[in-house]
Amino acid sequence: xxxxxxxxxxxxxxxxxxxxxxxxxxxxxxxxxxxxxxxxxxxxxxxxxxxxxxxxxxxxxxxxxxxxxxxxxxxxxxxxxxxxxxxxxxxxxxxxxxxxxxxxxxxxxxxxxxxxxxxxxxxxxxxxxxxxxxxxxxxxxxxxxxxxxxxxxxxxx
Amino acid sequence: xxxxxxxxxxxxxxxxxxxxxxxxxxxxxxxxxxxxxxxxxxxxxxxxxxxxxxxxxxxxxxxxxxxxxxxxxxxxxxxxxxxxxxxxxxxxxxxxxxxxxxxxxxxxxxxxxxxxxxxxxxxxxxxxxxxxxxxxxxxxxxxxxxxxxxxxxxxxxxxxxxxx
Numbered sequence: 001x002x003x004x005x006x007x008x009x010x011x012x013x014x015x016x017x018x019x020x021x022x023x024x025x026x027x028x029x030x031x032x033x034x035x036x037x038x039x040x041x042x043x044x045x046x047x048x049x050x051x052x053x054x055x056x057x058x059x060x061x062x063x064x065x066x067x068x069x070x071x072x073x074x075x076x077x078x079x080x081x082x083x084x085x086x087x088x089x090x091x092x093x094x095x096x097x098x099x100x101x102x103x104x105x106x107x108x109x110x111x112x113x114x115x116x117x118x119x120x121x122x123x124x125x126x127x128x129x130x131x132x133x134x135x136x137x138x139x140x141x142x143x144x145x146x147x148x149x150x151x152x153x154x155x156x157x
Numbered sequence: 158x159x160x161x162x163x164x165x166x167x168x169x170x171x172x173x174x175x176x177x178x179x180x181x182x183x184x185x186x187x188x189x190x191x192x193x194x195x196x197x198x199x200x201x202x203x204x205x206x207x208x209x210x211x212x213x214x215x216x217x218x219x220x221x222x223x224x225x226x227x228x229x230x231x232x233x234x235x236x237x238x239x240x241x242x243x244x245x246x247x248x249x250x251x252x253x254x255x256x257x258x259x260x261x262x263x264x265x266x267x268x269x270x271x272x273x274x275x276x277x278x279x280x281x282x283x284x285x286x287x288x289x290x291x292x293x294x295x296x297x298x299x300x301x302x303x304x305x306x307x308x309x310x311x312x313x314x315x316x317x318x319x320x321x
Contacts, residue, residue: 132238139272147270153240155280 002078009047009082013039026081033069033086037096040071040084044101049073049082052102055109057116061142065089069118071098088118097122115140179314183227183253184306185215190226192246195233197260200292209295214302223249228305229282234262235275247282253314255285255305260292267291 006027010020013029018039020029031039043049053072060066065087073082088095097120098105109120110129117138120126128135132152137144189211191201204211211217220226223246235243247256258278261267264287266276278284285308288301 144272146272148272149237149276150272151237151240151275151280153244153281156283 002075002080005047005075005078005080006082009043012042012046023083026083028083028085030085033088033095036071036084036086037098037101040073040098040101043073043082047075048077049075051076052098052105052108053081055098055105055112057112057118057140059116059140059142067093067116067118069095069112093117094119094121096120099123114138117141176312176314177310180310180312183314184309187214187216187228187255187302187305187309188218188220188226189216189228189230189257190221190223190246190250191219191230191232192243193230193232194235194239195262197232197262197292200295200298201230201232201259204295204298209299211299211302214299214306216302223247224251226250227253228255228257230257230259231263231278232259234267234269235278235281236273237275238273240275240281243278244281255309256282257286257288257301257305258284259288259298259301261289262291264289 006022009027010022013020018029018031018035020027022028029039051074053074055069055071058068058070060068067088067090069086069088071084073084074080086095093116095118097109099109099120099122106123106125107129109118109123110126112118113120113126114128114131114135115138127133131139134152135150137148191198193201203209205217205219216228223229227250229247229250231243247254256278258264262269262274263278264284266274268291270276275281286301286305288297290297293301
């Protein structure tokens with residue numbers, strides 16, 4: 001466990017004009033989406049955050065920008081976690097893909113695209129992974145009716 | 158003297174109805190096809206193994222080809238994405254065939270009411286026995302098998318060809 005790792009990351013990011021803060025034992029960093037790729041590259045190459053844990057989104061209906069896109073990273077040597085959080089609008093829900101940096105990102109970005117309709121610039125393969133072809137809408141958005149079903153088989157009479 | 162023609166006096170002849178005879182034979186040779194998708198599988202293993210032992214009812218030997226099976230046990234949640242597969246497997250089974258909805262998810266969707274879960278497999282295929290519970294107790298499964306046996310024993314078994 002590298003106790004000083006997160007503090008070094010915090011100093012470095014604070015020096016670049018970001019506002020990292022500790023939350024629940026990890027470092028949470030809000031940042032604009034334009035800086036996502038450069039910060040992730042710095043975390044991976046400079047601080048050894050070699051494992052991409054997950055990307056997901058949070059829908060805030062009524063807020064503008066509407067979506068948070070949240071990334072988690074882990075250092076398998078330092079045993080520390082970092083969370084990056086960026087925002088996108090409903091009209092332009094696009095962030096840069098992390099596929100050039102982490103191959104596993106391809107699948108998690110597909111899931112995030114399924115569930116929230118976030119598009120990842122640079123990920124060429126955003127086919128449905130948990131949903132199926134022809135599914136309309138994005139079920140984890142708050143405005144998706146919670147009992148709307150899209151059956152693939154015609155129901156019996 | 159030919160032993161085959163020797164009269165012993167007991168059970169030389171038996172008169173019965175054809176439907177009763179065929180039903181009696183069929184109800185003790187239910188070959189299940191486990192269509193297992195979720196956590197009810199644990200309870201399925203429990204009910205089919207030594208402690209509760211569905212073999213006592215002739216329903217223990219799972220066939221992993223639908224073409225060789227009589228009873229499809231749908232064990233677990235069926236999603237809309239899974240429903241076409243369920244229907245295809247059902248259609249591949251030979252007559253006569255029966256379906257058991259094992260657990261509350263297969264019966265009605267259970268506590269899943271969302272974009273993903275099918276609200277009961279009877280929307281897609283016909284069901285003979287519903288077993289409630291999340292998961293069902295082995296006793297309820299055995300009760301379901303016995304109800305199905307009664308149903309088989311008391312139903313018509315149409316003549317298959319001119320010889321039978």
